[in-house]
Amino acid sequence: MTASAPEKEAKVREGRVFFQQGNFAIVEGAIAAGCRFMAGYPITPATEIAEMMSRRLPEVGGYYVQFEDELGSIHAVCGASLAGAKAMTATSGPGFSLFHDGYSYAIKNEIPLVVVDSQRVGPANGISAHIGCGEFYSARYVTHGGNYETIVLAPNSVQEAFYLTIDAFNLAEIFRTPVTLLTDKVISDMRETLVIPPIENIRCVNRISPPRDQAFINFPLGTSQINYPMQVVGEHCGGLGVCVAPYTHTPMGYAKEDFETQEAMSYRLINKIRDHRDLILRYEKIVDGDEDLILVSYGAVSRSAKTAMAQARQQGMKIGFIRLISLWPFPEELFTWDTRYLVCEMVYEGQLVREVERAAPDRRKVHFLGKSVELFRPSEIVARIKEVFGQ
Amino acid sequence: MRITEMALSETYVGNPLVEKYLRTKNVPTKTCTGCGIGIIENFVLNAMLELDLTHEDVVFAMGVGCTSRQVFATFKGDNVDALHGRAIPVVTAMKLVKPHLKFVVFTGDGDLAAIGNNHFVHAARRNVDMTVIMMNNMNYASTSGQHAPTTPMGMVLQTTPYGNDEPMYDVCGVAVAAGGTFVARHTVLQSRPTINSIKKAIQNVGFSFIEILMPCPTYLGRYALKSSDAVACLLWIKELARTGEYKTGVLHEATRAEFSDLKRQTIEKAQAGRSAEGPAVIMS
Numbered sequence: 001m002t003a004s005a006p007e008k009e010a011k012v013r014e015g016r017v018f019f020q021q022g023n024f025a026i027v028e029g030a031i032a033a034g035c036r037f038m039a040g041y042p043i044t045p046a047t048e049i050a051e052m053m054s055r056r057l058p059e060v061g062g063y064y065v066q067f068e069d070e071l072g073s074i075h076a077v078c079g080a081s082l083a084g085a086k087a088m089t090a091t092s093g094p095g096f097s098l099f100h101d102g103y104s105y106a107i108k109n110e111i112p113l114v115v116v117d118s119q120r121v122g123p124a125n126g127i128s129a130h131i132g133c134g135e136f137y138s139a140r141y142v143t144h145g146g147n148y149e150t151i152v153l154a155p156n157s158v159q160e161a162f163y164l165t166i167d168a169f170n171l172a173e174i175f176r177t178p179v180t181l182l183t184d185k186v187i188s189d190m191r192e193t194l195v196i197p198p199i200e201n202i203r204c205v206n207r208i209s210p211p212r213d214q215a216f217i218n219f220p221l222g223t224s225q226i227n228y229p230m231q232v233v234g235e236h237c238g239g240l241g242v243c244v245a246p247y248t249h250t251p252m253g254y255a256k257e258d259f260e261t262q263e264a265m266s267y268r269l270i271n272k273i274r275d276h277r278d279l280i281l282r283y284e285k286i287v288d289g290d291e292d293l294i295l296v297s298y299g300a301v302s303r304s305a306k307t308a309m310a311q312a313r314q315q316g317m318k319i320g321f322i323r324l325i326s327l328w329p330f331p332e333e334l335f336t337w338d339t340r341y342l343v344c345e346m347v348y349e350g351q352l353v354r355e356v357e358r359a360a361p362d363r364r365k366v367h368f369l370g371k372s373v374e375l376f377r378p379s380e381i382v383a384r385i386k387e388v389f390g391q
Numbered sequence: 392m393r394i395t396e397m398a399l400s401e402t403y404v405g406n407p408l409v410e411k412y413l414r415t416k417n418v419p420t421k422t423c424t425g426c427g428i429g430i431i432e433n434f435v436l437n438a439m440l441e442l443d444l445t446h447e448d449v450v451f452a453m454g455v456g457c458t459s460r461q462v463f464a465t466f467k468g469d470n471v472d473a474l475h476g477r478a479i480p481v482v483t484a485m486k487l488v489k490p491h492l493k494f495v496v497f498t499g500d501g502d503l504a505a506i507g508n509n510h511f512v513h514a515a516r517r518n519v520d521m522t523v524i525m526m527n528n529m530n531y532a533s534t535s536g537q538h539a540p541t542t543p544m545g546m547v548l549q550t551t552p553y554g555n556d557e558p559m560y561d562v563c564g565v566a567v568a569a570g571g572t573f574v575a576r577h578t579v580l581q582s583r584p585t586i587n588s589i590k591k592a593i594q595n596v597g598f599s600f601i602e603i604l605m606p607c608p609t610y611l612g613r614y615a616l617k618s619s620d621a622v623a624c625l626l627w628i629k630e631l632a633r634t635g636e637y638k639t640g641v642l643h644e645a646t647r648a649e650f651s652d653l654k655r656q657t658i659e660k661a662q663a664g665r666s667a668e669g670p671a672v673i674m675s
């Protein structure tokens with residue numbers, strides 16, 4: 001769904017060109033994707049998304065509501081989507097924690113929506129205007145209870161933030177599930193050239209609802225079907241109306257707390273994503289096949305890593321580069337080659353590195369460089385590469 | 392439970408309210424003998440009938456608790472049961488997207504006045520057009536009889552073994568103070584006044600709040616009144632209302648701009664000022 005490089009170049013000519021922030025790109029991506037409802041609660045570094053949406057949404061006939069807290073926001077987004085609107089909310093770590101309640105409701109009830117988390121350093125309130133990327137795992141295990149897979153996308157440029165926001169909305173509709181756009185303080189705040197193509201060049205996946213007054217199974221438990229229609233509140237599509245429960249549900253949406261229903265519902269939530277992970281998988285890979293070490297990263301960090309790769313190559317080292325664009329489902333297949341990996345992350349304890357250790361053939365060859373508060377200088381990464389080679 | 396099922400199954404065949412408004416396969420529900428929830432659902436259906444509303448005009452929303460679980464999926468039409476305390480933000484958003492519909496929220500005193508209190512206060516402030524029916528059983532019944540913010544002082548429940556040492560929450564008072572435009576308090580024994588209030592609440596274009604004191608013989612009766620006898624529980628409620636300790640009636644009526652109307656006015660303002668095509672700041 002992301003346009004290829006030549007396609008993008010063509011669009012530069014016909015599109016509108018901006019020098020803008022990542023948050024601006026997310027807002028315009030959302031509007032282009034058809035988002036017409038945002039529930040917000042200000043928090044650095046996602047605040048501008050709320051500010052800009054409060055201006056832009058009414059212009060296109062949409063609604064911005066600033067809720068009393070992030071719990072209100074995430075549940076309101078569920079309500080808006082159940083009533084047929086494409087909807088989103090945006091926050092940073094402290095608000096993301098409060099989303100966990102409503103996120104479970106959206107996953108279980110197959111409610112498409114988009115959540116933006118612009119990561120800042122934590123835990124707790126951390127340092128509000130500084131980068132830290134501690135939500136790699138909490139975006140995957142975004143709520144309690146288990147029995148689900150999640151879709152998480154991470155941009156590393158302003159332009160990509162625009163396209164990935166559209167992708168997030170499309171994937172949410174295709175899979176009938178919430179999608180997290182996991183960005184960070186640097187991408188949210190920095191300014192770069194952004195090209196917004198003409199709206200007719202943007203492919204949007206829109207909601208399909210079942211016909212009015214015909215019996216319809218809203219939850220095809222036991223299948224992993226995607227692009228499945230969704231009953232919308234107030235449209236009387238699919239017979240008697242929608243039933244959406246907080247408890248484990250039957251195909252009709254009725255609450256039923258028993259073993260068979262739990263199993264059928266859980267496997268639907270898991271398999272609809274596992275069986276179609278090729279639709280989600282997105283990455284950037286610069287690997288020729290003779291590398292002694294591959295740098296692994298996502299988000300803003302990947303910009304330092306890419307420069308570090310170039311510098312190390314200039315110094316004669318054989319260094320490759322893998323950048324995850326889709327973080328979850330985790331792309332194990334990128335790490336099947338038995339070579340050294342150096343995972344660079346904006347957390348001290350290491351999160352992505354654990355997944356790479358799990359996927360790589362030899363975990364002893366998986367190395368780590370962690371930091372917080374400010375991005376790596378490429379020289380720091382090169383120094384760590386040399387250290388790894390010296391080991 | 393068995394007695395309720397028998398009683399209901401005898402009455403519901405041919406009952407026009409049930410035929411008209413309920414998913415007959417999903418009733419009777421599993422409420423305990425003497426529970427007030429069914430009585431309150433009946434009041435709502437009567438109000439709908441008298442207002443000539445069908446299941447296509449109203450969306451039913453709930454939270455988590457006995458009060459929600461026992462009415463969820465019994466209605467024809469849309470039944471949106473939210474997580475604990477969260478029905479109000481879900482409905483707030485649905486009202487914007489589907490402004491022509493009426494929304495009725497069934498909630499418990501714990502669901503609304505404890506975990507969902509923040510949303511309740513702000514929906515009243517915003518005057519979102521919805522009717523919130525708080526079924527007050529003065530305890531957390533679903534989790535089997537702990538105290539709630541609505542538990543009277545001194546009452547012994549599962550988490551107040553020495554008597555409740557916290558003051559009771561005046562939820563209706565807060566609904567008025569926060570800006571609700573129709574606020575009433577009743578008991579399940581006041582059928583006609585309660586039905587009338589529900590009708591007014593649904594007709595009010597704004598935030599309507601009705602608290603209804605109801606019997607929960609299983610927990611309130613058993614622990615606080617030392618008897619799970621349904622009649623004893625009802626008599627206790629009747630006495631509270633009679634003495635005025637529990638003040639009932641319509642407490643507040645007002646007219647104020649409604650939330651979704653104001654939001655649509657914002658759209659008109661925004662669209663009058665600027666083309667809907669794209670962002671204003673273009674660099675090159």
Ligand SMILES: Cc1ncc(C[n+]2csc(CCOP(=O)(O)OP(=O)(O)O)c2C)c(N)n1
Nearest residue numbers: 456457458475499500501502530531532533
């Ligand atoms: C977040 C969360 N916390 C706690 C619970 C457990 N819980 C379920 S119902 C309930 C209390 C409900 O009380 P009330 O709203 O008064 O309804 P009642 O059961 O008394 O009708 C609680 C605490 C839950 N489901 N979710």
Ligand code: SF4
Nearest residue numbers: 422423426457532607
């Ligand atoms: S526990 Fe109380 S509130 Fe719950 S169904 Fe039984 S009587 Fe009703």
